[in-house]
Amino acid sequence: MPPATRNRTTPQTEQIREHILITADRLYYSRGINAVGMDALRNEAGVSLKRLYQLFPSKENLVEAVLNRRHGIWNSLVETAIATGSDTPRDQLIAIYDMLAHWFDEDDFRGCVFINTFGELGGTAPHIATLIREHKASFQARLAELVTKTGAPATLAHQLAILAEGAQTTAAIAGTNDAAHHARAAATTLIDTALATNQPQATTTG
Amino acid sequence: MPPATRNRTTPQTEQIREHILITADRLYYSRGINAVGMDALRNEAGVSLKRLYQLFPSKENLVEAVLNRRHGIWNSLVETAIATGSDTPRDQLIAIYDMLAHWFDEDDFRGCVFINTFGELGGTAPHIATLIREHKASFQARLAELVTKTGAPATLAHQLAILAEGAQTTAAIAGTNDAAHHARAAATTLIDTALATNQPQATTTG
DNA sequence: CAAGTTAGAGAACGTTCGTTCTCGCTTGTA
DNA sequence: TACAAGCGAGAACGAACGTTCTCTAACTTG
Numbered sequence: 001m002p003p004a005t006r007n008r009t010t011p012q013t014e015q016i017r018e019h020i021l022i023t024a025d026r027l028y029y030s031r032g033i034n035a036v037g038m039d040a041l042r043n044e045a046g047v048s049l050k051r052l053y054q055l056f057p058s059k060e061n062l063v064e065a066v067l068n069r070r071h072g073i074w075n076s077l078v079e080t081a082i083a084t085g086s087d088t089p090r091d092q093l094i095a096i097y098d099m100l101a102h103w104f105d106e107d108d109f110r111g112c113v114f115i116n117t118f119g120e121l122g123g124t125a126p127h128i129a130t131l132i133r134e135h136k137a138s139f140q141a142r143l144a145e146l147v148t149k150t151g152a153p154a155t156l157a158h159q160l161a162i163l164a165e166g167a168q169t170t171a172a173i174a175g176t177n178d179a180a181h182h183a184r185a186a187a188t189t190l191i192d193t194a195l196a197t198n199q200p201q202a203t204t205t206g
Numbered sequence: 207m208p209p210a211t212r213n214r215t216t217p218q219t220e221q222i223r224e225h226i227l228i229t230a231d232r233l234y235y236s237r238g239i240n241a242v243g244m245d246a247l248r249n250e251a252g253v254s255l256k257r258l259y260q261l262f263p264s265k266e267n268l269v270e271a272v273l274n275r276r277h278g279i280w281n282s283l284v285e286t287a288i289a290t291g292s293d294t295p296r297d298q299l300i301a302i303y304d305m306l307a308h309w310f311d312e313d314d315f316r317g318c319v320f321i322n323t324f325g326e327l328g329g330t331a332p333h334i335a336t337l338i339r340e341h342k343a344s345f346q347a348r349l350a351e352l353v354t355k356t357g358a359p360a361t362l363a364h365q366l367a368i369l370a371e372g373a374q375t376t377a378a379i380a381g382t383n384d385a386a387h388h389a390r391a392a393a394t395t396l397i398d399t400a401l402a403t404n405q406p407q408a409t410t411t412g
Numbered sequence: 413c414a415a416g417t418t419a420g421a422g423a424a425c426g427t428t429c430g431t432t433c434t435c436g437c438t439t440g441t442a
Numbered sequence: 443t444a445c446a447a448g449c450g451a452g453a454a455c456g457a458a459c460g461t462t463c464t465c466t467a468a469c470t471t472g
Contacts, residue, residue, distance in 0.1 A: 032326045034240040048420045115375050116325030120238045123316055136379050159392040162385055166372025169321050173342050179368055186365040186396055193395050254450045
């Protein structure tokens with residue numbers, strides 16, 4: 001047996017940690033955070049309470065870890081959409097709304113974890129509220145990069161972010177993915193209008 | 207003493223009921239619903255538990271009453287914005303985003319009660335989820351009325367609704383009211399683009 | 413095999429939840 | 443003055459919360 005398995009943070013520990021995070025994410029997302037106790041999570045994940053508190057010293061710590069993991073997943077989705085969208089920043093921006101449409105179609109879709117968590121805990125858990133704020137700010141910053149590449153004014157990035165946020169909550173509450181298509185159409189209009197206004201005469205770019 | 211004060215639902219009962227609703231709304235909105243117990247509400251409202259349960263047979267019932275009251279307040283805000291906005295449906299639509307900007311400026315603003323409540327309880331309380339869905343649908347229907355008046359295609363209403371939703375969550379999380387102005391600018395672009403596309407040559411209307 | 417560390421299962425801690433009940437006290441009517 | 447009804451204050455209920463502790467079995471190391 002290799003010496004690495006003998007001490008702390010063995011590979012298995014890492015797998016268990018991930019398994020707990022996935023389970024907690026699923027339960028919190030579907031039922032809300034306060035509604036899911038540590039006992040329910042223990043049962044669902046098949047892990048002892050001792051192990052749970054060994055890996056996550058408190059529930060708040062666990063919630064933060066769940067959010068951090070979701071942050072990574074969201075970034076991957078966005079980057080994949082951008083990478084496969086097209087070569088032009090305009091189409092890469094629009095591809096993000098196609099990604100949303102696919103996400104909204106998932107059976108257990110219930111809106112944005114960060115928005116939901118902010119509504120439930122944002123008023124009483126400042127550390128979590130900060131985490132959520134940073135997540136949203138990073139997405140807006142990514143949009144701003146792409147908008148800058150198009151040559152459109154920076155304001156457009158904020159408008160596109162608002163469309164993405166609104167699509168998520170609207171789709172969650174309505175229970176359909178229509179909002180993604182409406183947001184995509186609106187985004188297209190806003191982008192093309194901004195480009196037409198900003199660059200009255202076309203020049204070859206790139 | 208008038209006979210009306212002697213029986214059930216005296217004027218004072220109605221005032222107490224409203225006072226409880228206002229207090230519950232404030233507490234739920236600022237801290238989340240699960241985080242506010244009936245005891246905390248009792249203390250804050252200065253009402254006995256007996257009276258509380260006499261007026262609202264359960265916490266879920268109370269939450270529904272709070273949401274219904276907020277629904278009325280929201281409708282009033284929208285109608286006031288429409289009434290004072292202008293005579294044209296275009297400007298009335300835009301006036302809604304000015305209303306949002308004022309709302310976001312309030313000290314205790316923490317997003318849309320319905321969105322927050324959906325995130326916390328939507329997965330486990332179907333009746334409340336339905337209430338929230340109906341609230342959002344009624345707002346979208348009101349937008350659709352105004353959009354129809356402008357002559358723009360109905361799709362525009364959905365786009366404008368998404369902007370309003372996104373502005374609320376974005377402003378709540380960011381802690382600024384910038385989102386209202388961005389949403390207003392985006393809405394103006396979308397409306398005017400829709401009108402220009404739909405009505406290529408201008409004709410005098412009204 | 414012996415000694416020592418780690419793990420799981422779950423009882424137990426004190427608190428808080430939503431809800432109901434008990435107890436005096438006030439109040440309106442005869 | 444008697445009495446019935448309703449009230450506020452808050453104790454009490456069983457359940458569930460987040461967290462810690464106990465006990466025992468299994469494994470690691472020599």
